[in-house]
Amino acid sequence: MNKIKSGVYGLNTLLDGGINENSATVVIGCSGAGKTTLATQFIRRGLELGQEGIFVSLDENKEQIIKEAVQMGWKKIVDYIDEEKLVFIDASGHEFSAFIRKELPSFVADWKGANARISIDPLTPVMWSTADRYEQRELIGFMLKETRKVGTVLATLEEHGMAGDLSGNETVIPMYLADCVIHLKSIHTPEGGLQRRLKILKCRSSRHSKTEHRYSIVKGLGIVVDPERSSLLPSKKMPDQFRKILEQKKDSIPSRVYTRLTEALEELRDDDFSEIELDTLVREIIAEYSSD
Numbered sequence: 191m192n193k194i195k196s197g198v199y200g201l202n203t204l205l206d207g208g209i210n211e212n213s214a215t216v217v218i219g220c221s222g223a224g225k226t227t228l229a230t231q232f233i234r235r236g237l238e239l240g241q242e243g244i245f246v247s248l249d250e251n252k253e254q255i256i257k258e259a260v261q262m263g264w265k266k267i268v269d270y271i272d273e274e275k276l277v278f279i280d281a282s283g284h285e286f287s288a289f290i291r292k293e294l295p296s297f298v299a300d301w302k303g304a305n306a307r308i309s310i311d312p313l314t315p316v317m318w319s320t321a322d323r324y325e326q327r328e329l330i331g332f333m334l335k336e337t338r339k340v341g342t343v344l345a346t347l348e349e350h351g352m353a354g355d356l357s358g359n360e361t362v363i364p365m366y367l368a369d370c371v372i373h374l375k376s377i378h379t380p381e382g383g384l385q386r387r388l389k390i391l392k393c394r395s396s397r398h399s400k401t402e403h404r405y406s407i408v409k410g411l412g413i414v415v416d417p418e419r420s421s422l423l424p425s426k427k428m429p430d431q432f433r434k435i436l437e438q439k440k441d442s443i444p445s446r447v448y449t450r451l452t453e454a455l456e457e458l459r460d461d462d463f464s465e466i467e468l469d470t471l472v473r474e475i476i477a478e479y480s481s482d
């Protein structure tokens with residue numbers, strides 16, 4: 191899987207090198223969590239690398255997004271728009287179902303190239319455009335499928351209701367359809383402070399950190415994440431130990447299985463074993479083949 195740099199300092203480490211090319215990432219967070227900031231950073235990094243950027247806004251108008259980006263310290267956004275390297279699709283006020291089923295596919299069909307970065311900010315109004323769960327799923331699925339044709343997609347999703355409760359319909363459906371889900375959590379402390387935490391909830395076809403990480407929003411830098419305590423260390427102590435135990439028990443495991451396991455171990459690292467006791471695993475492997 192080809193990885194692309196997210197543009198968010200600290201995040202690539204948590205995604206084993208970056209965002210998977212041609213995937214769809216959904217960033218969930220409450221108001222003020224930094225969703226638009228992250229969506230803008232992602233596009234900005236692509237533009238720096240010579241990729242084109244497409245910003246699909248379903249809520250704020252183009253002028254507002256540009257204004258906020260400039261205030262966050264990205265003045266060059268204006269030049270990229272003038273040079274037509276950054277394209278805005280302002281779908282705010284549109285009938286979303288018609289926009290997704292008609293305007294979007296014709297835009298995609300006219301687009302030359304397949305290496306752009308697309309931000310959709312936010313997906314939430316699409317979910318609200320119909321109460322029918324099946325149609326919601328179809329609309330979001332279709333939108334992600336179409337936009338992935340022109341490149342790598344990052345869509346944001348508003349978190350409503352109880353902080354941290356992502357079980358509602360409007361979050362669950364996009365979470366299922368996305369390849370990668372990032373949760374931006376804001377915790378209000380009893381002392382009146384605000385703690386920001388980022389967690390990768392899933393990432394298809396990639397290793398990823400499974401813990402929460404502190405993040406800040408800094409003018410001129412955007413979102414910055416602290417990758418410390420990430421379980422994604424390159425260390426191979428556990429696979430090495432596993433190999434040793436396997437070798438000791440070699441006689442109890444069919445040789446074809448032994449070969450397959452030792453081959454698989456080549457690619458594994460400590461974080462792959464974070465939830466498993468090695469002795470238990472070997473015992474279960476032996477039990478699996480004991481009657482072969």
Ligand SMILES: Nc1ncnc2c1ncn2[C@@H]1O[C@H](COP(=O)(O)OP(=O)(O)OP(=O)(O)O)[C@@H](O)[C@H]1O
Pocket residue numbers: 219220221222223224225226227228261262263348407408409
């Ligand atoms: N110029 C700035 N300098 C420093 N921090 C800023 C600046 N502008 C915004 N922020 C921080 O970023 C937060 C808003 O980020 P952003 O607009 O990306 O959030 P959002 O998740 O998109 O919110 P919403 O759901 O309301 O659209 C603010 O609450 C503030 O903490």
Ligand SMILES: [Mg+2]
Pocket residue numbers: 225226227311
């Ligand atoms: Mg926003």
